[in-house]
Amino acid sequence: MSGISFVKGHGTQNDFVVIPDADGALADRLDEAAVRRLADRYAGIGADGVIRITRTETADEVRELADDAEWFMDYRNADGSAAEMCGNGVRVMARYLWENGLVEGPVLALATRGGIRTVHAEPDGQITVEMGRAKPAATRQLAFVAAGGHTWEATPVRVPNPHAVVFVDDLEAPGSLTSAPDLRPASVFPDSANVEFVVDRGHKHIAMRVWERGVGETRSCGTGVCAAAWVAMRRDGVGAGARYLVDVPGGRLVVTERPDGELLLTGPAVLGLRGTVEL
Numbered sequence: 001m002s003g004i005s006f007v008k009g010h011g012t013q014n015d016f017v018v019i020p021d022a023d024g025a026l027a028d029r030l031d032e033a034a035v036r037r038l039a040d041r042y043a044g045i046g047a048d049g050v051i052r053i054t055r056t057e058t059a060d061e062v063r064e065l066a067d068d069a070e071w072f073m074d075y076r077n078a079d080g081s082a083a084e085m086c087g088n089g090v091r092v093m094a095r096y097l098w099e100n101g102l103v104e105g106p107v108l109a110l111a112t113r114g115g116i117r118t119v120h121a122e123p124d125g126q127i128t129v130e131m132g133r134a135k136p137a138a139t140r141q142l143a144f145v146a147a148g149g150h151t152w153e154a155t156p157v158r159v160p161n162p163h164a165v166v167f168v169d170d171l172e173a174p175g176s177l178t179s180a181p182d183l184r185p186a187s188v189f190p191d192s193a194n195v196e197f198v199v200d201r202g203h204k205h206i207a208m209r210v211w212e213r214g215v216g217e218t219r220s221c222g223t224g225v226c227a228a229a230w231v232a233m234r235r236d237g238v239g240a241g242a243r244y245l246v247d248v249p250g251g252r253l254v255v256t257e258r259p260d261g262e263l264l265l266t267g268p269a270v271l272g273l274r275g276t277v278e279l
């Protein structure tokens with residue numbers, strides 16, 4: 001079987017194997033096991049996730065979006081599971097489409113499992129994504145996250161991936177995060193969750209570590225950064241239009257909440273290594 005082309009990309013060091021597949025010919029070959037092999041940091045290329053870029057009309061699960069978004073981000077976590085959205089990945093995908101002349105103009109609509117996301121090229125080279133509105137979990141039950149011998153009350157929120165945001169005194173408190181934080185009660189997290197451990201850094205400025213569902217601890221998570229900023233904005237009682245800096249181990253992202261509740265995520269997207277790989 002012949003090799004397929006890939007590009008390695010990252011957004012604030014949340015890294016991805018990007019597989020161009022315009023006509024959808026790789027949909028079946030890029031199964032869970034193949035994604036795991038590609039994402040493996042020892043035996044594969046190594047990445048937090050795999051992004052298959054295909055025309056929306058080729059993918060049954062999002063075909064109804066094809067009139068409004070030509071391209072679909074088929075996003076998989078490193079363990080092969082599918083995710084609704086990836087705030088860093090969608091910027092990397094937009095960079096790929098622009099650099100390869102597959103789209104024109106500075107504003108782009110991309111299909112994801114979480115719906116259409118509009119992406120804007122900023123004059124300084126950064127990329128902004130309209131991430132949708134955060135949706136708090138529809139429950140009155142308290143939620144908790146335990147890690148590193150500590151337990152914190154958590155705020156469950158979807159962007160649209162499930163997240164659990166906790167404020168901690170010290171980013172070291174969750175420990176080495178070599179295993180998944182405990183999420184309780186399970187009924188509040190029917191789809192599990194990504195977990196953000198957040199500290200304050202200054203006025204409208206937070207920092208966080210993240211445990212990504214289907215991956216482990218990563219150096220950034222765009223949907224997680226939006227979840228953390230949204231919860232911090234509520235805690236701080238700031239109105240719409242607020243702009244928060246969010247530091248992650250891999251860099252800095254900016255989250256702005258528009259008056260209509262739409263969260264805007266701004267940050268870098270970088271493409272690097274290119275090659276071919278056997279699936």
Ligand SMILES: N[C@@H](CCC[C@H](N)C(=O)O)C(=O)O
Nearest residue numbers: 083086087088161221222223
């Ligand atoms: N890294 C992503 C989120 C990827 C999906 C996540 N692990 C999940 O399963 O929800 C981001 O930048 O948002």
